[in-house]
Amino acid sequence: MAHALYRLGRLAHRRWPVFIVGWLIVLIGIGAAAGTLSKPLSDKFTIPGIESEQAQELQQELFPSTQDAFDQATGTVVIQAPEGEKLSDPTHAKAVETLLADLREVPQAGDPEQFVSPVAAAQGIEQQYLEQAKANGQPEAVAQANAAAVSPLTEDGRTGLVQWTFDVDTVTDVEQSTRDAVHEAVDAADTEDLTVEVTGTGMQGMPEMGMTSELIGVAVALVVLVLTFGSLVAAGLPILTALVGVGIGITGITASTAVFDLGTTTPILASMLGLAVGIDYALFILSRFRTELRHTSDREHAIGLAVGRAGSAVVFAGLTVIIALVALAVVNIPFLTAMGLAAAGTVLAAVLVALTLLPAILGALGTRAFAGQIRKDKAIDEGQHVDNGGTRWARAIGAHPVVAVLVAVLALGALAIPAKDLHLALPSDSTAAAGTSQRDAADLIADGFGPGQEARMIVVVDGRDIEDPRQAPAAYGEVAEWLGGLDGVANAQVVGMNEEGTGAQLMVTPTTGAVDPATEDLLHTIRDGIPAQEDSTGTTIGVTGLTAIQTDVSEKLQDALVPYLAVVVGLAFVLLMLVFRSILVPLTATLGFVLSTLATIGATVAIFQEGAFGLVDGAPLVSFLPILMIGIVFGLAMDYQVFLVTRMREAYIHGDTAREAVVDGFRHGARVVTAAALIMISVFAAFMLQGDNLIKSMGFALAVAVLLDAFVVRMVLIPALMYLLGDRAWAMPRWLDRILPNVDVEGEALTKHTSASDAQEELVPAG
Known part of the structure; x- marks a missing residue:
């Protein structure tokens, strides 16, 4: 090579x-393709085969018009009157009607009849539920409770919702001009008399990067x-x-x-x-x-x-x-x-x-x-054993290697402790950065309607196997009654049946929010009880909806964390064996990688999940952050390991003692590795200035990972272990050495090329 x-x-x-013109052509060509062929980016966090996806397929089979939970482009405007006042007050009612008129004119807004005053909508829903209860012989109190659970107006009449579906096939079809028009209407209505915020899947554009x-x-x-x-x-x-x-x-x-x-x-x-x-x-x-x-x-x-x-x-x-x-x-x-x-x-x-x-x-x-x-x-001749900052640092570590190992391991171990409380979730309005419209909207909804309003689950009941179809509604009601009696459920009710009566959709409103561990526990409680309900009612039951899908995805990612770490660690060991022709050197390198990874996860949990030091509001970590961080940091850690330890190996095989080889590795590699690590840390840390909490946490995790791996593991732990291992660090069974290919990462084969003429004689074939 x-x-x-x-x-x-x-x-x-x-x-x-x-070469320069060639790269310019490549850049221009790809840029032209991007400008003419590209489609909008979207966030569709799904995994084929998870329970919630299977339930969604069942839902679409029974209710063909049902859209994919991630494709449905919705909008929700939250309107709140000042404390002690109501949206039905004449002044506020007039302002709401003006807002609705503006929203109806928004491009891609869909059917204008969707835009109804929360007060009028709440009255219509209550009347509808009472009429149905009277026709079915249902208690009036139950009807009122169910109506209140789906009402777009809070009990005190102060906070209301305007919800609609954009006239598009998927979320990615909502144009930025449409979102801008919605924000203009909302901003115009947001005055001293009314607080107005907007959220919804159709309002989530690409994060503003700048x-x-x-x-x-x-x-x-x-x-x-x-x-x-x-x-x-x-x-x-x-x-x-x-x-x-x-x-x-x-x-x-x-x-x-x-x-x-x-x-x-x-x-x-x-x-x-x-x-x-x-x-x-x-x-x-x-x-x-x-x-x-x-x-x-x-x-x-x-x-x-x-x-x-x-x-x-x-x-x-x-x-x-x-x-x-x-x-x-x-x-x-x-x-x-x-x-x-x-x-x-x-x-x-x-x-x-x-x-x-x-x-x-x-x-x-x-x-x-x-x-x-x-x-x-100041030129440094590589052939001379000169002193610099790297050699002085290496000798300082070598003076007390046991102390260095203990300090590094204890420090990393202490940082890793919070990792035991790791809680993963996908981004939601409630975890958005403070001050954003979506976060403010989520807070208003949680305060007015309860945190479970944005964490609803859809329970799909398939009644096609019920022997007597006339018994299907009773079976659906039995399932709803069971769900409503579970701890952590604020309300459960049948919200739809298909024309044939062979399927029903039940809406479950939890008492807790979408990223609350209690909501995840409720999902598992429901699933644990499904077999008994299926036997009792003769139905097939599944749970879906955004909350269920996101919970399943997060758990799948968390379950994949340890296996993926094992794959990466195993890969690191094999690759480093090829490079260093040693067993103990790869072992120490992978041990250091595991320690720095766990410490990084622990630090990120402490800052972003637990809210330590008040830098951000505590929220679960984004589900894919730890596994991505492992993959990225693995590569970066190997960078520093290679650039430092290959110099040690080169010195060792050329006659230096094991201790001298460590010093020589730092003589030639410490300065460049330090510069490289500082650059990576600065690039990653700069992303913490972004407003999006997801980007902030990614920047923080990667910056801390590089900091710990470069300056604690590679600069302290690894040289200390190399000192303690001595010649044993470079031991390799002969049979293994014979079968491993020589990748020559340091370019030892070029060492003899001390002049251009020598290189030409060796590398250019004669004739």
């Missing part, structure tokens, strides 16, 4: 116009790169190439929406990860290029060696990230697989750009690659 990359680096440097986070991350990265290279030109190169890679990745994701359904967080994840690894990969190669220039004046040969040596490590590092992301397909969750593949594609673009576009740009710059110096570059 080193030889092939050496040739690639030389070729890109020599034929730089071809450029603030990216610019802050890039600015910090630029400062770190300037300090690393002491050159403004060199500092700008990794950022330039990273932006090209991210541009290709994001436009590629946008173009792929023509074929695949992708979630709104997919490009955010790809942007976050692609920018970080893109800068780091270019940093590694550019840093090695500068080192090679200290031994040769032939710039083409120097870039060949840099790509052959550091580029080999970049390929391995990128491959580990890609494999970990692609391995998300193992858990068989479609939307997560799509996110992993999209992010993997962006990482692949970052690797290819670093290996080809960077050498091409260096070829175009020539001797100006390190121009704009702001400080003198």
